Amino acid sequence: MQIKNIMTAPAISIEPTETITTALRLMLSHKISGLPVVTPNGQLVGVLTEGDLMRRSELQTEKKPSWIQSLLRSSGKHASEYVHTHGRRVSEIMSNEPVTISPEASLHEAVDMMTRHHVRRLPVVRNERLVGVVSRADMLRALLPVISDEPRTVADETIKESILREYRTQDRWAGGNFISVDVKNGIVELNGVVTDERLRVAARVVAENVPGVVSVIDNMTFVEPFSSTEIPPPLFP
Template identity: 85%
Template sequence: MTAPAISIEPTETITKALRLMLSHKISGLPVVTPNGQLVGILTEGDLMRRSELHTEEKTSWLQGLLRSSGKQAGEYVHTHGRKVGEIMSTEPITIFPEASLRDAVDMMIRHRVKRLPVVRNEQLMGVVSRTDMLRALLPVLSDDPETATDETIRDAILREYQAQDKWAGGNFISVDVKNGIVELNGVVTDERLRIAARVVAENVPGVVSVIDNMTFVEPFSSTEIPPPLFP
């Protein structure tokens, strides 16, 4: 996570919030009281429908009849309010500091949010964002070559094929390795199988390159499509 988090108090103006978001290139701000208690979050989405931009939501006369006066008043505040506390989302999706990276990703995807305030005892500890996920991913995807024997590489590829038996079962792919160069041969009936088989090999440490010699056979017409010239 990023700590301390860039935050703002509910009594501040949205002008200050906008300047903070633009200067720090972030899509949202946790909203906290002077003692650090998280009370909401202000995101780009909260600022999309504004009277100044003439982007307020248009409603039909029927929708207007069905909406209570209180709801309409609340919508007016959201599009015209000048203080952060007036337009912020008051029920932000949060996460505990002890949560796993998987938990954070699951929550972001499930709730369709880009950042999660990290909270303990209602106090803001930091923020974990999609950018933080990318930072964690980069060293794992290092392009630096690793040393491994050809036999070790081949065994690792075959183990992963076995683990992915829902699509890689049946030993339809043969694997040969020489000096770290992997050669894949076999017949596939779905182009996606070819790509997945190649991705397995590319992810094994020590692999220098992958030669795709697999042939795609269209299952209905039995038409054979040779391997790509530039995999």
Template identity: 50%
Template sequence: MQAEAIMTAPVIGIEPTASISDAAGLMLSKNIGGLPVIRSDGTLLGIVSEGDFLRRAELGTRRKRSRWLEFLVSPRRAAEEYVQANGRRIEEVMTADVITVSPDASLSEIVELMTRNHVKRIPVVDGGKVVGIVTRSDLLRALLSVLPGSAPAAMDDERIRQNIIAELATQKWAGKDMISVTVDKGVVELSGAIFDERERQAAIVAAENVAGVKAVKDNLFCAEPLSVILVS
């Protein structure tokens, strides 16, 4: 799946000369947390989000430091913070260094960019123009569209068992032949040894995600590493 398949388009944006109040009002009325800042020719200039309005003089939330820390702040940094707290136009408070993707960017690429850069939205740019935006909500909708339905598909028990075993075999946490799987009319029973309680939930999830599974019974035994050493 690519960006163009899930992005929100057309984009709700704002011009760089718009006021802070215009942006705040637009975000509240549209129930969105950020806006691309777009020139009249459609090119991207920056992005403004709720986070850019946290440190405002009007709210009394300007950054405050102890006297000795304030002494260490460079004049450049102090000037930037002053503009952020007192600027009146979007171009004065927006984030100019914007991460973008092309319409054919994969979802894994988008998620990696969001995670690595701690951002919640990424504009989609094609030919220098903003054509859409991908937000966390868009990713959630994409997830919902591919999740299986509530009614499990009918499948032979042995086929279900083999599929679960095959999935466990690909996971480093599962161990080799440590987890036994039996299936009766779509109900899976997991037994055997694990060495960490987190492996229990992982094994249950692995079984639940196999087509045809109706329920999972957990009979796994958590063996502490020390007990294994003593027995051996």
């Protein structure tokens, strides 16, 4: 799936000459954590986020440098920080180098970028023009229809083969035939021996994710590999 299939467009944005009062009202009324900053012709020049507005003189939340930091910083650096905590225009406090993404990029690329740069939303840009925004909320909306737990009727043999196929795919932890699978009327029964409780949980999750599964019965036994102590399956998964 590509970003253009899930992004919010047109994006709610703001011009750099606007006041932060206008920006705050936009963010609060639309319940968003940031605004792309664009010129009148649609060129992206920055991003204003909640983080940019947290250190404010009005809230007395300015960052207090240590005496040695104050000594080592140039007068220009001190002036820049003052503007950031006291400035009233979007252009004065916005981030000037926003992390952007192409509308043709994949969701995998977007998640990697959000994680790496610690951001919640990415401006979507084509030819330096803002065409939309993709946020974590957009990701959740894309996830919902594909993870839906609405019941589906699937043949028992098809369910079993799907579970076993996924076990074979996950050979880093599910190698071999360590678990046997039986399916009747959509109810999956797992039997076998595991030497790590985490394998039990993963094996059950595989079954729960297969379309058509009504419920999963965990009959797997955990055997402590050093003492050979057997621990029966839990009463409640």
